[in-house]
Amino acid sequence: MLEKYLEVKQEVADALKTGKAVVALESTIISHGMPYPQNVETALKVEQIIRDHGAIPATIAILGGKLKVGLTTEEIEILGKNNNVVKTSRRDIPFIVARRGDGATTVASTMIIAALAGIKVFATGGIGGVHRGAQETFDISADLQELAHTNVAVVCAGAKSILDLGLTLEYLETQGVPVVGFGTEELPAFYTRKSGFPVDYRVDDAQDLATAIHAKWELGLNGGVVVANPIPAQYEMDYDTITNAIENALIEADEKGIKGKESTPFLLGKVKEITAGKSLESNIQLVYNNAKLGAQLAVQLAKLN
Ligand code: PSU
Ligand code: MN
Numbered sequence: 124m125l126e127k128y129l130e131v132k133q134e135v136a137d138a139l140k141t142g143k144a145v146v147a148l149e150s151t152i153i154s155h156g157m158p159y160p161q162n163v164e165t166a167l168k169v170e171q172i173i174r175d176h177g178a179i180p181a182t183i184a185i186l187g188g189k190l191k192v193g194l195t196t197e198e199i200e201i202l203g204k205n206n207n208v209v210k211t212s213r214r215d216i217p218f219i220v221a222r223r224g225d226g227a228t229t230v231a232s233t234m235i236i237a238a239l240a241g242i243k244v245f246a247t248g249g250i251g252g253v254h255r256g257a258q259e260t261f262d263i264s265a266d267l268q269e270l271a272h273t274n275v276a277v278v279c280a281g282a283k284s285i286l287d288l289g290l291t292l293e294y295l296e297t298q299g300v301p302v303v304g305f306g307t308e309e310l311p312a313f314y315t316r317k318s319g320f321p322v323d324y325r326v327d328d329a330q331d332l333a334t335a336i337h338a339k340w341e342l343g344l345n346g347g348v349v350v351a352n353p354i355p356a357q358y359e360m361d362y363d364t365i366t367n368a369i370e371n372a373l374i375e376a377d378e379k380g381i382k383g384k385e386s387t388p389f390l391l392g393k394v395k396e397i398t399a400g401k402s403l404e405s406n407i408q409l410v411y412n413n414a415k416l417g418a419q420l421a422v423q424l425a426k427l428n
Contacts, residue, residue, distance in 0.1 A: 144418065146179070146244050147192075148245070153166050157403065160203065188219065208226065210229065245277050249281065276424075301349070303325070305351065314409075317353075365398065376389055
């Protein structure tokens with residue numbers, strides 16, 4: 124029945140069958156998170172970094188209504204160039220499938236499709252979370268509910284302070300999702316290594332991380348793990364510059380009445396514009412850094428299974 128919907132690339136299927144390390148990657152970051160051609164260049168380089176660290180990359184998207192696990196270079200090009208690709212979260216999946224459409228998967232939907240294929244590790248830039256002002260707007264990313272239920276470890280650089288990081292951590296705590304700092308006691312805030320908020324656990328190597336995640340799932344404690352990996356210091360942005368950019372982006376979003384699924388892409392685009400592309404270089408570098416850790420974690424987890 125699943126075969127009707129799911130199309131796993133041969134190389135990925137072989138790796139999964141033989142218990143080799145595989146790392147899932149999302150496609151919203153390609154279609155809605157970065158401009159062309161940097162998006163395509165980054166997506167391809169990320170795949171190479173994962174290979175260089177001993178794992179097989181599986182970029183995930185919906186193409187022609189199929190849930191694709193592992194894409195060709197041509198398919199990544201399509202996602203990067205075509206602005207008709209729909210941002211697809213959990214609720215959108217059945218409709219994109221039914222109309223045989225193309226969808227760029229968010230953290231939530233990438234986790235769903237990765238889990239269907241049997242992939243345990245997913246590397247990306249940043250996760251969605253509780254938006255600032257959520258007390259009024261109820262804008263809470265579906266990513267957080269997915270982390271509550273779906274058994275995939277998500278390696279990210281924390282979350283951007285377009286979100287309310289304190290409320291995001293509270294929400295994850297309620298849902299039983301561990302937030303682990305890789306080599307840090309503090310939640311990184313995407314462009315910066317620090318946020319002022321502590322993580323639940325600090326882990327310093329991929330093997331210890333794999334041991335804890337493996338224990339979680341063997342004990343039947345379903346749900347994901349947030350592995351928060353700080354941006355390398357040399358690519359970190361100046362705290363005041365990025366804070367200012369985010370404040371201005373939030374004001375403009377509010378004035379324009381931007382809501383719902385448009386909110387995150389709008390804010391990301393504005394921040395990029397205000398920092399004159401400086402944020403893009405940081406964004407690319409932190410994704411590379413997460414791809415490397417994702418591969419190392421997948422290799423360690425594969426040893427335990
Ligand atoms: N944060 C980023 N870059 C991104 C996203 C979030 O720094 O590209 C994307 C991810 O795909 C994430 C999604 O899953 O935005 C969250 O959107 P929403 O808040 O609408 O759930
Ligand atoms: Mn939202």
